[in-house]
Amino acid sequence: MNFAPEPALPLAWPVDLSPDRLAITEANRAAAAWLASPGLWPVPVTLVVGPAGSGKTHLARWFAARSPARVIETADREDPESLFHAWNAATRQAPLLLTSQLIPRDWRHGLPDLASRLAATPLVKLGEPDDELLTAVLGKLFAERGVRVGDDLIRWLVVRIERSLVAAQAVVAALDAAALARRRAITIPLAREVVDGQGEFGF
Structure with missing residues (x-):
């Protein structure tokens, strides 16, 4: 029996980013190790930077499942005042994880107080x-x-x-x-x- 060719599939598929599905290899092992020990961070905030599709969201959900943390994705697009207050509200017991495709110097927020906070924030980089x-x-x-x-x-x-x-x-x-x-x-x-x-x- 012959089957007709399938029509083109849609551009978007549902993506399961459940924390227990995170695969850890050499590409993200250092990032996962850092996120696994927020008590050792110099400040209770970390920024994960990487290109689209590098696994930032999956790592963030894995991190949030392990601790009572707040996660702000695409933080460079967040309202600067809100981000500033979120940074100040972070504690050892409730750390803050930010993600972005851009390093802080490329964020166009125009808020000096936020810039000083971001300069003090540990940066974890993910590649492809x-x-x-x-x-x-x-x-x-x-x-x-x-x-x-x-x-x-x-x-x-x-x-x-x-x-x-x-x-x-x-x-x-x-x-x-x-x-x-x-x-x-x-x-x-x-x-x-x-x-x-x-x-x-x-x-």
């Missing part, structure tokens, strides 16, 4: 996910769906999809949907059809 992290995330995502795939498929995906955790979530969801629709196993030929047909994966 490396091969080890993408491999671990892809393997975990397939396993959680009950899908068995070969290591060769994961290696093929790692060097072809956009280097972001959101892209990893998206491509696994797309492959699972395509395999179910076409009643095929998830193999490199199927992955080639899906990835080549969906430009948002960053081939």
Whole structure:
């Protein structure tokens, strides 16, 4: 029986960022170790900076699940006065975690008192996910769906999809949907059809 080609999938997939799904590898191990010990921070605030898809949100949720912390994402877009008061309200018992794609000197808040607070805030930098992290995330995502795939498929995906955790979530969801629709196993030929047909994966 022949199956008609699947229509293009939507650009946005629901992304599960549950804390217990965080994969820790060399790419984010130092950041996770720092966030795991807020009592050792010089001030009760930390800023995590990294490009889109580098895992800032997932780390932030992992951190918040481990401590009674407040998290402010995309802090560079926050109202400066509100951010200033949030910084001042942070304590050892209730630390504050900020995330941003920009380092503080590129924030356009125009508030000197906030600038001085940010200058005293420890900065944790995340880069794009490396091969080890993408491999671990892809393997975990397939396993959680009950899908068995070969290591060769994961290696093929790692060097072809956009280097972001959101892209990893998206491509696994797309492959699972395509395999179910076409009643095929998830193999490199199927992955080639899906990835080549969906430009948002960053081939």
